[in-house]
Amino acid sequence: MIGAESAVLPAGLAWALLAAFGVLWLALGWYFGRKATSLDGYMLAGRNVGLALATATAMATWVTSNTTMAAPQVALQLGVWGMVGYSLGCVGLILFAPLARRIRALMPHGYTSGDFIRLRYGNTAWRVFLLISLFYAFGWLVSLGMAGGVLIHALTGIDYRLGMSVILVICVLYTLLGGLRAVIGTDFVQTILILVGVVIIAWLAIAQVGLGEIHAAVALERPQLLSLLFPAAIMFLFNNLLFGVGEIFHSNVWWSRAFAFGDGVGFPAYLTAGLLWLPIPIVAGFIALATPALGLNVPAADMVGPMVAAQLLGLGGAVVVFIVVFAALASSLDSLLAATADLVTQDIYRNHLRPDASERELFVAAKFVVLGLGLLTWLLCLPRLTTLAELLYFTGAFVASTIWPIVAGLYWRRANPAAASWAMLLGTAIGLASYFLIGFYVAALVSAAVSMAVVLFGVWLRPGEFAWERLARTRAGGDA
Numbered sequence: 001m002i003g004a005e006s007a008v009l010p011a012g013l014a015w016a017l018l019a020a021f022g023v024l025w026l027a028l029g030w031y032f033g034r035k036a037t038s039l040d041g042y043m044l045a046g047r048n049v050g051l052a053l054a055t056a057t058a059m060a061t062w063v064t065s066n067t068t069m070a071a072p073q074v075a076l077q078l079g080v081w082g083m084v085g086y087s088l089g090c091v092g093l094i095l096f097a098p099l100a101r102r103i104r105a106l107m108p109h110g111y112t113s114g115d116f117i118r119l120r121y122g123n124t125a126w127r128v129f130l131l132i133s134l135f136y137a138f139g140w141l142v143s144l145g146m147a148g149g150v151l152i153h154a155l156t157g158i159d160y161r162l163g164m165s166v167i168l169v170i171c172v173l174y175t176l177l178g179g180l181r182a183v184i185g186t187d188f189v190q191t192i193l194i195l196v197g198v199v200i201i202a203w204l205a206i207a208q209v210g211l212g213e214i215h216a217a218v219a220l221e222r223p224q225l226l227s228l229l230f231p232a233a234i235m236f237l238f239n240n241l242l243f244g245v246g247e248i249f250h251s252n253v254w255w256s257r258a259f260a261f262g263d264g265v266g267f268p269a270y271l272t273a274g275l276l277w278l279p280i281p282i283v284a285g286f287i288a289l290a291t292p293a294l295g296l297n298v299p300a301a302d303m304v305g306p307m308v309a310a311q312l313l314g315l316g317g318a319v320v321v322f323i324v325v326f327a328a329l330a331s332s333l334d335s336l337l338a339a340t341a342d343l344v345t346q347d348i349y350r351n352h353l354r355p356d357a358s359e360r361e362l363f364v365a366a367k368f369v370v371l372g373l374g375l376l377t378w379l380l381c382l383p384r385l386t387t388l389a390e391l392l393y394f395t396g397a398f399v400a401s402t403i404w405p406i407v408a409g410l411y412w413r414r415a416n417p418a419a420a421s422w423a424m425l426l427g428t429a430i431g432l433a434s435y436f437l438i439g440f441y442v443a444a445l446v447s448a449a450v451s452m453a454v455v456l457f458g459v460w461l462r463p464g465e466f467a468w469e470r471l472a473r474t475r476a477g478g479d480a
Contacts, residue, residue: 009155009318017322018152022170025186025330026177032185033178039359042179042366043111043342044260049184054261054269057187059276060331061253062093063194072308075285078441083285089244093274096248100258100266102410106471113255113406114347119471120409121417128424129405130347132398133250137340138380139395141373144333145381151325155318164381167326171333172374176367180260183334190327195276197324198283204317239396243444246399249406253339341369396444397431403448404455412459413466419458427451 036042049057074082107116113133118126145164152163174182248254258266287308345366350357357365401424408415431447 009315009322011156011158013319014152014156014158014322017319017326018166018170021323021326021330022166024189025170025174028186028189029174029177029182033174033182036179036181039363039366041181042363043338043345044256045180045184047260048262049257049260049265050262051265051269053184053188054257054265055272055276056191057184057331057335058093058254058257058269058273060187060191060194060328061335062089062248062273062277063191063280063328063331071281071285072288075288083282085238085240086281086285087278088241089247089281090274090278091241092244092246092248093270093277095245096254097267097270097274099249099407099410100254100261100270101264103255103258104261104263104266106410106468107259108472110259110471111256111346112343113250113252114343114351116255116406116409116471117420118347118351119473120466121405121420125405125417125421125424126347128421129250129402130343132402132424132428133252133343134340136247136251136395136399137336137343138377141333141336141340141377142380144329144336145377147325148329148333149381151322151329155322161382165378167329168333168374168378168381171330172337172370175334175337176370179366180256180338183338184260186334187331190331193327194280194324194331197320197327198280200320201283201287201317201324239441239443239445242400242403242448243396246396246401246403246444246448250399250402251339252343253335256339256342337370337373340373341366344369344373394435394440394443396440397435397447398428400431400444400447401425401427401451404452408455408459413468414459414463415455415466416458416462416464418462419455422458423451423454426454 033042036045040046071083071086074086076082078085103110103116110116114126114130117129145168148167149160149162149164152158152167153160156163174186178185254270257269261269345362349365349369350362354361354365405415405420405423409420427447427450430450431443434446435443
């Protein structure tokens, strides 16, 4: 634990920064969301988001607190391949670019990724997919809440639970105010803060320590971190690539944006966002390699990023780190709250509980769902049971199992519902077994391989024949 006497950032200054950004995000949330008076406006920002805002929200949402805090953790544990492997998360954004264009064309009135699975594969696959999506969403929400508490504690010594609670309240309130309009508007500002801050941190770190000293200390004390033949790190490289693809391909965070972006915007927005995101985990992870040179005692691996930056850069660096990670945290937490609320409102409340609900009823329900998600996330974050990376990669077995059912369902008429259901179930089960029997760095890799084999076998055994026009039937009040 870090005490107030050894904290780099004074608690008073930290509270002032939290208050200032809290007021800023709430004001921006109200301003951007003041026109979100309809269901489409609240959930999908009116379906006409332009290229600049679209690129900013995609990039900022993917620059999560996990990027800025878990990337240093895996660099400390797995070395050079850990940094490079984490940066391959950009592949998911880049590959989703053509999928976003396809989704928008096939489902011009869609709301959620669950809509697609239900119409494409039927109720059984849909319910399996919902379980996976909601489990992943809560895993990500909890990791983001944890990251907020870890950040504040690592820099200031303020109690983890208190810092986590304040950040969650801020994000829930401005998301509640304006839905996806507020999320996308604040993401634009957060993107600027993240990019400027990351550049400042990298430049100052190199200037303060130097690449030669960092390399020499790592080579002396932890030479395996520089090895290109580190087996676990090589497995992580491929595992993280598939994990990132699975995260993006299945998650309603990205599908909701595909529906929200204007015609022709999705492809260039996701492609550009992926390229902009690529260097950020490498920069964030690099500073963890300075740990041996500094002789720094890191009490928990996921605290290494803010602790090293603060040690290297002093008070000014601690402020920059605080702003960058807080902006990254908020840009992902708000997006996930909004997208998960859409999924719960549309796929559970409407399609399971209230099929005759009016648009106004759904609009009100969505706001209550945001509040409920925030409260549940807070309760799950209170006991800090694991590190960020361990929690994050536990969900890898779940999300990687959805890659092939989604890709095959979007492009292949012959993909069949039974194969999709079994691909997700078996991929998840065997991926989880590998997580516990081998390690976190293979769960997504195994899950994706099993899922692909099941989808291909299912098409060979019983090919389907799907009519694409069925996907265009989704609307706010039900299927036409």
